[in-house]
Amino acid sequence: MLLIRMILFIFPITTLDFSQDWSFFQQLPDSIVWKTSSITELLYTQTSLNLAKCALLCKVNLYCKAFYFYQEACFGLSSITADSSTNAFVRVYVKQPVEECHGDGFVYYNGLCLMISTIQLTWYDAKDYCEKRHGYLLVLDSEKKHDDMVYFYDLHYPDANDQFFVGATDEENEGVWKWIITNSSSYFRFTGNQPNNKDQQFPDNQANCAALSTSRLIDEYCLQLKKFICEM
Structure with missing residues (x-):
């Protein structure tokens, strides 16, 4: 069966008039x-x-x-x-709730306003990319938020086995992981042997930036190119 791509091929193209009550x-x-x-x-x-x-x-x-x-x-x-x-x-x-999640490329899901990138950037460039769009790299500082995020991209995104940079790092103090949002909790769900400050693809470099891999976090080399997730 041909995978359905969510792009309109109906002619003539019909679009919503956002001057009306389309904030929903x-x-x-x-x-x-x-x-x-x-x-x-x-x-x-x-x-x-x-x-x-x-x-x-x-x-x-x-x-x-x-x-x-x-x-x-x-x-x-x-x-x-x-x-x-x-x-x-x-x-x-x-x-979506009224006046929420109107950023370009963002999608509302179960209280989350998310953008899964279609490009690859370093962790630092990904952080800047999200901020320029009035968001920030995804912060998964609760069990519910982590579970909702995993469910969202596993169900709706075809490359769910990819790795995505998220907004956490221990660059300031090795081994002390923090989310980029200052009022975030200390909740982290790393995979069993992580974080270990090692990136298999870049063994000579420290792994100081977090990425979501399948359903858990791993620590990765910050300057490699990788997809990422923004939130708003």
């Missing part, structure tokens, strides 16, 4: 290939004259997390991506 929704970034969900429940399908009415249906439905509009029909979803059985290329709009 955001469009999934076109730059990211989204994994089609294997557990998404299609809540409803209803004929709709326009995109605005489709958005209103999702807005008033407590179980609707996202929607798409295709061939004059409205599809309400329980997840942020379209169902795997969808045979159309669609643009998906995600429900």
